Amino acid sequence: MxxxxxxxxxxxxxxxxxxxxxxxxxxxxxxxxxxxxxxxxxxxxxxxxxxxxxxxxxxxxxxxxxxxxxxxxxxxxxxxxxxxxxxxNQMHMAAFYNPKSDGSGIELTDRVPDVTAPTARYPFExxxxxxxxxxxxxxxxxxxxxxxxxxxxxxxxxxxxxxxxxxxxxxxxxxxxxxxxxxxxxxxxxxxxxxxxxxxxxxxxxxxxxxxxMEGEQTDYVWGVIDMIPDTDFPDIRNKTAVHSNNGSCMIIPREGDKVRVYTQLEGKAAIDARSGRLDKSKLGPNELLDVARKSFYPYTFKAPQSFDWWTIYIIGQxxxxxxxxxxxxxxxxxxxxxxxxxxxxxxxxxxxxxxxxxxxxxxxxxxxxxxxxxxTYEFERRKYAQDLITFDKGFAKLFSGKPRTELNQDGVSHEEFIRAFQTFGGFTSGIGVHYEGSVIVNAKHQNIAAHLVTGERVPPQYLLRAADSRPFEIQDLLPSDTRFKILVFTGNTSEPSQLAKLQTLAEELQAPDSFLTKFSPGGKPETLFDIISISSAKKESVVYNALPQLFRSHWSKAFLDDTPFTGQLGGKVYSTYGIGAAGAMVVVRPDGYVGTIAPLNGVTDLTDYFASFLTSSSA
The missing domain is CATH 3.50.50.60 (FAD/NAD(P)-binding domain)
Incomplete structure (x- = not known):
């Protein structure tokens, strides 16, 4: 061979x-x-x-x-x-429908933002x-x-x-x-x-x-999915919509172009082979799935489309x-x-x-x-996340598949209960709130120095000004996935001579033979593995960026300010948002954009110990 x-x-x-x-x-x-x-x-x-x-x-x-x-x-x-x-297609709104009090179909109960994660750079799906x-x-x-x-x-x-x-x-x-x-x-x-x-x-x-x-279990919840271009009078067809009806639950997901996806709750017996206990797609087709959905959407109508783009049925397993x-x-x-x-x-x-x-x-x-x-650390971080996801999913799937609360069914799922879960877990479902626990690459020893820049979580979006030309930049745009660690040096106010003196000392410590920047730089070139970005709290009107030690401005594009552009419409909140004081801080951002560790400006030894726990020395 x-x-x-x-x-x-x-x-x-x-x-x-x-x-x-x-x-x-x-x-x-x-x-x-x-x-x-x-x-x-x-x-x-x-x-x-x-x-x-x-x-x-x-x-x-x-x-x-x-x-x-x-x-x-x-x-x-x-x-x-x-x-x-x-x-x-972008989804910005989520709508919720529940049974009318007189039992004659469903009615709009609420509309809320689709994403409930305050720090999301893109607050939509x-x-x-x-x-x-x-x-x-x-x-x-x-x-x-x-x-x-x-x-x-x-x-x-x-x-x-x-x-x-x-x-x-x-x-x-x-x-x-x-x-x-x-x-x-x-x-x-x-x-x-x-x-x-x-x-x-x-x-x-x-x-x-x-x-x-595979550890876990299979539920009794059976759902069908159909992708189609709808012909309907349902008013929220272009919003993410959750429907709880006396006939079952449905979900609308608007898609690219005119398409939508319809999730439909099914009676288990209708789709499961009695002998094998497995799903049997031959027992149901897309037209049958749409018929089931029609009952849940009453009094709104869905006409049969000319064709279905795709369809399937599945049992929820976790x-x-x-x-x-x-x-x-x-x-x-x-x-x-x-x-x-x-x-x-x-x-x-x-x-x-x-x-x-x-x-x-x-x-x-x-x-x-x-x-x-x-x-x-791959299994340590991602398996813990998956376990948290399953825990969340069990509760969410149960709420979604449960019968709605009505006068005749007081044990059912209330709208308040469902929307509370929808909003409470917004940080988790958006991916914004993913948190990696302590390990060799997540060290929260000095978390208090940047109290709101959480170690083990991704760097939240904030605008900075580039010191050389006052051009605004989103901080996430300075953290490319190029396999390098980003060292964000929050320098404090560099217009103050005393702070510049501290930075000069820091530059000397970072370039010393026993510093991580020297010990772990491949081929003796720090820029291969480390990208140093300085962020000053000085003001654009008075800053002299090239007064910084050369290490913190390896190129004119590497020095930034926590200030607003002349329009005053954005920026100027990085230090306060991240909880960093006037003394400054050093923040290590992993190649995947997550905060690895934080240290004070006199904490080069802490950073060297951090990198020594998993990097190999350049001499090796």
Whole structure:
């Protein structure tokens, strides 16, 4: 059989697999991605992108960085958000319908903002079918020379105990081309990989190959989904809408163009085979699903569409994999390690953010920048998140599938109870409130120095002014996903000579032989792994930015102010919003945009200890 080698083999080209492959390719990692499907999804499947995921997708403002040789180069992050926002539909409003008191159908009860996360940079969801989202990745990957190999099925996978096996590629995978010659040997290939990522869905072959259990349970809730262009008099057809009726529950999700998605609660017996206990799609079709929905939407009408774009039925299950990795050589991501209901729009978002968490860690280890121990934090962070997601989903699915409270059913779900849950968990469902607990890469020792910039959470959006030209910048646009750590140095008021003197001392400490900036910089070049950005509380009218020590203005574009532009319409709140005092602070932002640790301006030793816990020294 043919043989090949690769740094990372990704099995599965859904959203999790494509996010992983794309991120690794951008990090110059030799990656290969295979998928059993002959082509990408054409319609349906997952369709909701939450605010935090939009932040990840965002085309970040080009950041100019200088090398020690004075060579300037441009860096950009994933670069996917423009197309997502252009092609997708935005959901800003959520509507709620409940039974009329006289029992004659449903009526509007409330309308509220769809996203209830105060710090969301994008306070809305974007809906676009999975195939179109996959196309955004596929087209961007193609520009980098990476394409999905399909239709290919893995048949065996083994991990050698010898780390130097096959020139340091200890994972052996046999792949089979499904549309080949028909000769097994000619159609098969042995791939030797340093790492494998199984992003191959809820029925993951990779997970099953290593007997990784899915822990959790299956509910009795059965739902149907139809995608269509509606012909209806329902007034909230273009808003996210939750309907609780005496005939069951429904949800409307407006989609790109004129399409909508309708979720319909079903009676379990109508869709389950009595002998096997499994779903039987032959018992129901899209027309039957629409008939069920019509009863819940009465007195509003839905005419039969000319065609259905996509449809399916499913039982809500809530499970988490017992392990996310095997020997830190084989990892699983996305639906391969967690399944839950789609009502809160978490599936695709959780999946892609699994990969987003893993990519920079793989890149650092492959480059020799970090110890392989870093890879253990992937399971530690993302499995805890998945467990929290399942806990939330159990309660939310129960509320959604429960009967509404009426005069005859006082034990049912009240509107107040449902909307309270909807708003209370807004930070979680939006992805904005994801919190990673303490670990080698999350250290909250000096949290009080930046009280509202929470260690283990993503950096909230705020506007800054670039000191050299007073141009406003969103701080998230200064944190591209380029595998580097960002060191945000909140310098205090640099118009004060005493503060400048402290910064001069800090610069000398940072450049000392025992500082992290010296010990862990690959090839002796700090800008390869660290990007230093200074943020002064001085005012634009009086600041002299080039009075800063050179380290804090490696290029004129690296020095910023906590001030407003002359229009006065934005900015000027970074220090107060983040809870940083006049003494300043140093904030380490991980390559995925999450706060790793915080230290005072005299805390270089604390930062060195932080990085020493997982980085390898440049001499090694």
């Amino acid at each position: 043919k043989e090949s080698q690769v740094d990372v083999l990704v099995i599965g080209a859904g959203p999790a697999g494509l996010m992983c492959s794309f991120g690794l390719a951008r990090a110059d990692v030799k990656v290969r991605v295979v998928d059993e499907r002959p082509k990408k999804v054409a319609a349906g499947q997952a369709d909701g992108i939450q605010p935090r995921t939009i932040e990840v997708f965002q085309v970040l403002t080009t950041a100019i960085n200088s090398t020690n040789d004075g060579v300037y180069f441009a860096l950009q992050s994933y670069g996917l958000a423009d197309r997502l926002l252009r092609e997708g 974007v809906t676009l079918h999975q195939g179109a989202i996959e196309a955004i990745f596929l087209d961007s990957m193609k520009e980098m020379g990476v394409e999905v190999n399909r239709p290919i099925r893995p048949t065996t996978i083994q991990i050698s105990e010898d780390k130097n096996y096959h020139d340091g590629h200890p994972v052996r995978v046999v792949l089979k081309l499904l549309e080949g010659t028909g000769n097994d040997e000619e159609d098969s290939e042995v791939v030797y990989a340093k790492y494998v990522v199984g992003a191959d869905g809820a029925h993951s072959w990779v997970r099953k190959s290593f007997d990784i259990a 499970r988490v994999a017992s392990s996310y990795s095997v020997q830190e050589r084989v990892f699983i991501a996305g639906d391969a390690c967690h399944t839950h209901s789609p009502k809160a729009g978490q599936g695709m978002n959780a999946s892609m953010n699994d990969s987003y968490n893993l990519v920079w860690k793989l890149a650092h280890v492959l480059r020799g920048w970090a110890s392989p121990e870093l890879l253990k």
